[in-house]
Amino acid sequence: MTEVRRSVLVNAGADHAFKVFTEKFVTWWPAGHHIGEADLKDVVVEPFQHGRWYEVGTDGAECDWGSVKAWEPPARLLLAWHLNGDWDYDPDPARASEVEITFTAEGDGTRVELVHRNFERHFVKPERLREGVSGEGGWGGILLGFAKAFV
């Protein structure tokens, strides 16, 4: 399956968990994974549908990661992931994967489940998609840079 599923039970309410996930993203994101040249200073998830999801470097430069597809605090967040395998931003939504995070009460805590799906979209070649020959599973081509990095 081309998806990642991760789940964690936290000893806190869903409101707090959702807040930490969105407002304090930079405090828990593995800092080595960023696309700007300077070190990572902040990661912003704008608190509304169609909001931006971007990093800010210590040099002040902003680099987009994706966008907010659904903003439903404190139960659910759906993000579009526009970074390909080379950690390059690709603005085409047809070539973006998505990350869905749900926050569900469990006992005294909150179950946070994360699903990152549709990686195959990062391989889709836009002109092929428009021609309607993308074929099974949405494959339409390959990002050459991605192949370089991962195959």
Add this chain to the structure above:
Amino acid sequence: MAFAALGDPTRREIFTLLVAGPRAVGEIAAELPVSRPAVSQHLKVLKEARLVRVEAQGTRRRYSVDHVGVAAMRDYLDDVWGQALANFAAVVEER
């Protein structure tokens, strides 16, 4: 190696055809202005780069895209999100 394999325009065409669906050598040769032996040669390079794989269906051999690239991205992000959520849980529980 995969990058070099896709640096050739004919090989890129062949790869794109296979992305649309599995094909036999003859089918690829029929769709592109390339001879069968040339197609076979290109497929060999693509196979060595692990971009395509071959499967035998009865007496026919069909080529298809090797999904190892997607699998590698999945494994990588599984790792990143695993670290991220462990950190996340720790931050959430800070009082």
